[in-house]
Amino acid sequence: MREICRSIKKKDHDPKIEGRSRYLADYNLTDSGREILCGKLLRSQYARARVKGVELPDMPDGYIYVDASDIPGDNNVNIVLDDTPVFARETVEYIGEPIGMIVGPDEKEVSRLISETKVDYEALEPMTDLRKADKAFFNYEFGHGDVEKAFAEADRVFEEEFTTGYQEQAYLEVQGMMAEPEDDGKMYVHGSLQCPYYVHGALARAMGTGPDGVHIYQDVTGGGFGGKEDYPSILGCQVAVAAKKANAPVRCYFDRREDMEFTPKRHPSLCRYKMAVKDGRVTAVDCDVIFDAGAYSTLSAVVLQRGIIAAPGIYDIPNVHVTGRALKTNTVPCGAYRGFGAPQTFFAVEMMMSHIAQALGEDILEFKAKHYVKQGDKTSTNGLYHFPVPIPAMVDEVDELSDLRRKHKEYSKPQSGRYRRGIGLSTYFHGAGFTGSGERDIIKAVAKLHKYPDGTVEVLASNSDIGQGVRTTFPKIVAHELNIPLEKVYYDHPDTARVPDSGPTVASRSLMTVGELLRRAAIKLRNIWVEGEEQEVEEHYKEPDFMIPFYLDRFEGDAYPTYAWGVNAIEVEVDTYTGVTNILGAYASFDVGTPVDYNIVMGQMEGGFLQGIGYASIEKMDYDKNGKIWNRSFTDYLIPTAVDVPELKVTLHVEEYPDGPYGAKGAGELPLVGAAPAFVAAVEQALGGAEKHPLHSAPFNAEDVISELNKEVK
Amino acid sequence: MVNGYSPKSLQQALLIRSKEAVIPYAGGTDLMVQNKKGAVYLFLNKIDELRQITDDGEYIRIGAAVTFTEGLKSDLIPQIMKEAVSRIAAPAIRNAGTFGGNLGNASDKADSVLIEVAMGAKVRLLSVGRERIMPVEEFFIKRGNTALADDEIIAEILLPKDKCSAPFYYKKVGGRNALAISRVALAGVYEIKDGVIASFSAAAIAGGGVFQRYPEIEAGFIGKTADEIKANKSEYLKAYSEKLTFARGRVSAEYRKTVIMNLIGDYIDTL
Numbered sequence: 005m006r007e008i009c010r011s012i013k014k015k016d017h018d019p020k021i022e023g024r025s026r027y028l029a030d031y032n033l034t035d036s037g038r039e040i041l042c043g044k045l046l047r048s049q050y051a052r053a054r055v056k057g058v059e060l061p062d063m064p065d066g067y068i069y070v071d072a073s074d075i076p077g078d079n080n081v082n083i084v085l086d087d088t089p090v091f092a093r094e095t096v097e098y099i100g101e102p103i104g105m106i107v108g109p110d111e112k113e114v115s116r117l118i119s120e121t122k123v124d125y126e127a128l129e130p131m132t133d134l135r136k137a138d139k140a141f142f143n144y145e146f147g148h149g150d151v152e153k154a155f156a157e158a159d160r161v162f163e164e165e166f167t168t169g170y171q172e173q174a175y176l177e178v179q180g181m182m183a184e185p186e187d188d189g190k191m192y193v194h195g196s197l198q199c200p201y202y203v204h205g206a207l208a209r210a211m212g213t214g215p216d217g218v219h220i221y222q223d224v225t226g227g228g229f230g231g232k233e234d235y236p237s238i239l240g241c242q243v244a245v246a247a248k249k250a251n252a253p254v255r256c257y258f259d260r261r262e263d264m265e266f267t268p269k270r271h272p273s274l275c276r277y278k279m280a281v282k283d284g285r286v287t288a289v290d291c292d293v294i295f296d297a298g299a300y301s302t303l304s305a306v307v308l309q310r311g312i313i314a315a316p317g318i319y320d321i322p323n324v325h326v327t328g329r330a331l332k333t334n335t336v337p338c339g340a341y342r343g344f345g346a347p348q349t350f351f352a353v354e355m356m357m358s359h360i361a362q363a364l365g366e367d368i369l370e371f372k373a374k375h376y377v378k379q380g381d382k383t384s385t386n387g388l389y390h391f392p393v394p395i396p397a398m399v400d401e402v403d404e405l406s407d408l409r410r411k412h413k414e415y416s417k418p419q420s421g422r423y424r425r426g427i428g429l430s431t432y433f434h435g436a437g438f439t440g441s442g443e444r445d446i447i448k449a450v451a452k453l454h455k456y457p458d459g460t461v462e463v464l465a466s467n468s469d470i471g472q473g474v475r476t477t478f479p480k481i482v483a484h485e486l487n488i489p490l491e492k493v494y495y496d497h498p499d500t501a502r503v504p505d506s507g508p509t510v511a512s513r514s515l516m517t518v519g520e521l522l523r524r525a526a527i528k529l530r531n532i533w534v535e536g537e538e539q540e541v542e543e544h545y546k547e548p549d550f551m552i553p554f555y556l557d558r559f560e561g562d563a564y565p566t567y568a569w570g571v572n573a574i575e576v577e578v579d580t581y582t583g584v585t586n587i588l589g590a591y592a593s594f595d596v597g598t599p600v601d602y603n604i605v606m607g608q609m610e611g612g613f614l615q616g617i618g619y620a621s622i623e624k625m626d627y628d629k630n631g632k633i634w635n636r637s638f639t640d641y642l643i644p645t646a647v648d649v650p651e652l653k654v655t656l657h658v659e660e661y662p663d664g665p666y667g668a669k670g671a672g673e674l675p676l677v678g679a680a681p682a683f684v685a686a687v688e689q690a691l692g693g694a695e696k697h698p699l700h701s702a703p704f705n706a707e708d709v710i711s712e713l714n715k716e717v718k
Numbered sequence: 719m720v721n722g723y724s725p726k727s728l729q730q731a732l733l734i735r736s737k738e739a740v741i742p743y744a745g746g747t748d749l750m751v752q753n754k755k756g757a758v759y760l761f762l763n764k765i766d767e768l769r770q771i772t773d774d775g776e777y778i779r780i781g782a783a784v785t786f787t788e789g790l791k792s793d794l795i796p797q798i799m800k801e802a803v804s805r806i807a808a809p810a811i812r813n814a815g816t817f818g819g820n821l822g823n824a825s826d827k828a829d830s831v832l833i834e835v836a837m838g839a840k841v842r843l844l845s846v847g848r849e850r851i852m853p854v855e856e857f858f859i860k861r862g863n864t865a866l867a868d869d870e871i872i873a874e875i876l877l878p879k880d881k882c883s884a885p886f887y888y889k890k891v892g893g894r895n896a897l898a899i900s901r902v903a904l905a906g907v908y909e910i911k912d913g914v915i916a917s918f919s920a921a922a923i924a925g926g927g928v929f930q931r932y933p934e935i936e937a938g939f940i941g942k943t944a945d946e947i948k949a950n951k952s953e954y955l956k957a958y959s960e961k962l963t964f965a966r967g968r969v970s971a972e973y974r975k976t977v978i979m980n981l982i983g984d985y986i987d988t989l
Binding site: 422580581582583584622634635639640642644645646647648705706707710711713714 | 895902
């Protein structure tokens with residue numbers, strides 16, 4: 005591996021280990037020495053209702069109530085469609101929707117006032133069934149080839165339906181934001197967040213100030229996983245409106261239950277797949293992808309786009325037709341979560357391919373292998389796989405780690421004891437960076453380097469370190485190009501008053517896209533370096549020349565410049581008495597290009613894989629017919645621990661990407677995406693295969709195993 | 719802010735307990751999470767008399783403030799209890815959590831209490847000038863409710879020695895491999911004398927606020943050989959199936975019922 009891959013101590017290691025890092029909840033006073041008021045949200049008790057009035061208890065001095073009527077700008081949070089209100093309009097659309105906020109000095113008193121506030125509702129009929137939902141926020145369709153003809157000429161046609169559930173990000177630090185009115189009339193908003201400029205855009209609109217009237221700072225953030233992509237924009241507007249009215253700093257952070265119940269999660273999905281097979285090959289795929297958006301559209305457009313582009317998987321299928329809808333239900337709005345729509349469709353397509361192979365009496369691994377795309381093939385959107393597709397070599401690597409091929413044959417023989425084994429394979433990609441031309445047309449990232457007279461260099465960019473290490477890897481790249489010690493380069497938490505907009509911390513883009521801007525900026529600085537002088541250089545994003553322009557209206561062109569690739573094998577032993585599935589081993593090969601820091605990347609790969617295994621197995625969350633989520637604590641919503649997957653082996657396959665720094669591609673999301681189909685396929689094999697027990701849902705937990713086995717008895 | 723008394727001796731503790739409205743505190747692993755407003759605690763975890771594990775010939779006596787970790791290290795604690803305790807939560811919680819606290823907390827999912835019920839253990843309760851000893855099964859009324867009087871503390875748990883070396887069955891089913899509350903668990907001890915079952919117990923965690931144990935069904939095992947029981951397995955299962963109750967809960971009743979019946983079948987197979 006390259007020199008740049010060598011692991012170094014993370015820049016935030018010491019302050020975090022020593023407990024010096026200051027999270028939002030740690031502020032006793034603001035940095036300017038002011039008292040901080042506590043804000044708590046008054047939330048809807050109904051999934052859908054008209055709010056006829058709010059009756060406040062007697063408000064002690066220093067306590068105020070804030071709602072939509074206090075918003076200086078307009079009551080729409082800038083996300084994609086801007087349909088999410090800062091505070092509820094005439095109706096509330098989900099349980100927990102913020103109607104207003106009570107603000108005051110004492111937290112307990114604020115809680116008391118919230119609990120004694122009476123809201124007069126006129127209940128309306130909520131939509132809490134995805135199968136009946138009919139309001140589509142987004143409705144997409146694309147394809148190529150002649151799907152009808154392929155189905156007409158098919159030897160066999162397969163039709164199946166797949167579902168996936170919510171997934172909660174379960175970051176260590178819950179959501180929290182604070183707003184401080186400044187002496188010059190500006191509003192300063194900071195907190196636990198991924199995308200300072202997203203919050204900035206939202207604040208400028210809601211506060212009616214324009215971009216110069218606000219600035220946003222990212223505090224030390226205890227994990228995001230996508231959960232802090234859009235939500236801090238909403239909470240940021242709420243605390244800013246409150247701070248404006250109170251003319252004092254206001255902070256709001258949630259307790260765990262509030263966070264789990266009322267902040268965005270992964271979209272539940274319902275995917276209907278139809279595939280045509282002719283002469284032993286899949287010739288057509290027609291799929292309908294439905295995502296449960298929740299009550300407002302927030303990020304559903306882009307989550308859905310990524311999901312449907314991945315819907316045909318990594319298979320060379322000549323005829324493709326895909327429809328995708330994000331439907332409204334009266335439930336908490338879903339948002340971003342590592343993988344961003346792709347885990348849902350990869351679950352469906354991987355299970356579908358495996359079921360077809362079994363129905364045809366073919367070996368699943370070989371059946372998939374003969375359909376893999378390769379370099380130069382067309383993508384689902386008529387773009388190209390411009391670079392090598394290393395999947396076959398990666399399957400071999402995983403086979404070496406796990407003995408996949410032998411075990412897969414062995415476990416496909418009939419099993420009858422209490423404990424039964426299976427091993428499942430998934431093969432997939434994750435499109436690196438933004439979908440489509442967003443990077444070129446919307447983000448237009450800018451990054452700067454500022455050199456001080458003493459020779460230290462500051463990175464100026466808007467990407468948040470949320471544990472993935474950009475405070476370390478950005479300086480590492482710059483120090484490497486400038487050939488100066490790492491201690492001479494630093495990257496502070498971004499404040500939009502100081503840093504250019506290098507885009508949000510999403511889509512596995514930070515290192516690949518912004519890291520490359522910084523690498524080029526560093527070369528520029530090296531070339532003009534004058535000892536002892538203050539100097540600044542700037543780089544702007546340029547789309548790589550090879551890219552086929554993407555048109556969102558017809559889903560045509562290169563949706564991504566390149567792809568990160570993943571191969572997972574998960575081996576299980578199912579206890580048929582208890583339904584408990586013991587994970588004997590989880591094995592993966594990941595190609596994220598060059599790992600700019602080996603330990604950081606391996607941490608991402610192992611952590612993301614484990615998160616995916618949770619999604620596949622035990623992380624179950626759902627709402628009832630009233631739109632209420634019950635699994636809202638870590639007692640009822642279980643995530644895997646280290647002892648649940650003791651044998652977790654990951655290897656890196658490096659296919660360098662010429663337009664990423666030193667060959668790096670998107671990394672963060674990839675490891676989560678393929679765990680669900682690998683796990684569920686393993687359980688399916690253990691239960692006797694798809695003929696006996698075809699499985700169609702994730703997560704698949706012990707209760708699901710028992711109800712599946714109980715079908716045999718009945 | 720936590721308020722409380724930290725007595726140095728059992729006598730002092732009992733005196734405070736008799737006069738003040740205090741919550742007995744042994745390990746605090748549940749109490750500190752509950753964090754009850756205005757609570758005043760009686761810290762028992764520094765009192766030596768409550769931290770002993772002793773053998774009086776008839777019983778293994780476990781002090782209420784003995785931690786799970788200490789229990790796991792002791793040669794006196796029977797294997798069935800060790801198996802259950804080793805699967806409680808995670809090491810940090812086992813270092814603080816106690817046998818007395820697990821019982822006093824009155825959870826119907828308490829792993830060590832299930833073993834006590836299965837073994838027919840007793841609990842020794844103390845107040846100023848008074849001692850009560852009663853079966854754990856009687857002490858634990860239902861979830862959130864025990865027979866502990868306002869002036870009493872749990873002093874010891876008494877495991878009958880004749881059950882400590884007996885063959886046993888234990889299986890816990892949680893939602894994951896660590897930090898998991900029992901969804902279903904089955905524990906039992908039995909003795910075989912002269913080729914026939916001389917004693918038999920089966921206690922279950924299956925939800926519904928109680929530990930379920932049915933002496934009338936257990937009586938049907940006595941005097942039979944293991945082979946006779948296995949030959950009539952379906953009869954025993956039917957008896958349990960009719961007796962066991964499954965209240966509604968987060969984990970489906972269908973699941974809990976299927977699993978507990980499978981485990982009872984497995985228990986019979988191992989006799």
